[in-house]
Amino acid sequence: MNQREVEMNSRRNGLVFGIGIFLLMVAAATMVFAAGQRQPAGARAVRIAYLPPNFEQADFYGQYFMGLTIGLEEQGIEYELVRRTPETHDNHAQQLAIVEDVVTMGVEYIVMAPTHYEGQQQAYRTINEAGVPLFIFNYSDPFPAEFGARAQSYVGYRHSDGGKAVADYLAANYPRGTKVAIIYGTPTQISYDRGAKELHIANGMDVIFEHYANWQRDQAYDAVQRLLTARPDVDVIIGCSSFMAMGAVRAAADAGMLDDVAVFGAGAILEELDSIVAGELTAAWYRDPVRMGQETARYIKLHLDGRANEIAESYNVPIVMIDSVEAIREHIAPVTYTAQGRTVP
Structure with missing residues (x-):
């Protein structure tokens, strides 16, 4: 296989929510990946493709993914997440191929951080032509008109x-x-x-x-x-x-x-x-990636409920400087540490 592929299937478990539940979800997802199997479906799950340019659990894209899964749980959405990344963060052709593949798979939403904002215009148009709602993250500026494409929302920061x-x-x-x-x-x-x-x-x-x-x-x-x-x-x-x-x-x-x-x-x-x-x-x-992921999940819920007109075109998280333990305690999402089995300093 010439590209990394991870499929993560998660199911809502009643209304129970918390960091402990999230950690159980991560552990379960790891087992699903290792076994190459999917969880049995009850009610129909919404299939969402998560397409970052790279992925490590503790980096920006991993923390955004945490926020997205937490947000989907908060919104009460039955879902299946398909996570795929190119071999390298700058393999633009491979990310385009991934987009074409997940469109063919029939995903219902695509959450994407492009390998290159300007360079992935064909990928955006492919998604639009397929009629799949696109959520761009890590960028908050809407596509310029010359791209010939649009996203449902741009979630990120300047x-x-x-x-x-x-x-x-x-x-x-x-x-x-x-x-x-x-x-x-x-x-x-x-x-x-x-x-x-x-x-x-x-x-x-x-x-x-x-x-x-x-x-x-x-x-x-x-x-x-x-x-x-x-x-x-x-x-x-x-x-x-x-x-x-x-x-x-x-x-x-x-x-x-x-x-x-x-x-x-x-x-x-x-x-x-x-x-x-x-x-x-x-x-x-x-810039809080967990919060970005949660906001994206909220927008997906609005779209599912037929309230797309309430989705903000652009969403910016605030930027703050972190230079001390005190600043960490004040501004950093605790799940940044707790999801790694650690405590906040």
Whole structure:
């Protein structure tokens, strides 16, 4: 098989809900995956395809998936979730093939985070032509008219808000002239929005280094190693994704320079939170993926009930900076920890 495929079947169990029930669902889903079987159906389940570009339980897409399943339970929806991802996060052709496949399977809803917002226009049109309601997540801006496609809703956040949060934080906590390095993902608008170079310059910061690390931890590590050798006077490194930020942290640690340089992340996934608690990562902006998933489930319920006109075209979660245990306790969804069998710090 040339693509990873996971089918997760879950059933509503009365009106009982809580974190303990969710953990039982996760365990049951793991057994279903291992056995390659489906749970027996009583009432007809709504078949929903969940199509992120990659998936790890503790990362953004895993936490969004948690929120989606929790939300479906909260809404009392009998459902079956089909989760499929391409081999790599940037395999655009494979994600298009996955879209074509799940449309052929007859799914009733598609919840999708595209591998490339602009590059998956054919996938969007394929879904529209099949008449399957599409919910886009990780983006809140509606498709421009030239895409020739539309989604039922766009659930996410503005990436520029994340970039602005870091820029505002630096302006409030660092002097003008602070030397800043920006590690972008790819040459796309998302990278530029998150990097917010113009805002840093406007705030009097000195952007001395920029590099594209393709959203990869190891490429960010290599870039930061070279940076620290060439410009050991750098004060701040901004990683435009969680994994790139953690690659930067590791490079600074291996160079013995964690006390000399501040590293900022993007997303505040569990690994970043652990690094903040450990005093390694300085801070990361946070957009609550659990809440996004719950909101998507609420919209699916509205659509099922014939109330599609009540679905918001765009939904934005607020962006906050996480830089301490206190901020974690105030802003981070507890299920981020409890779903991993851990307690909130």
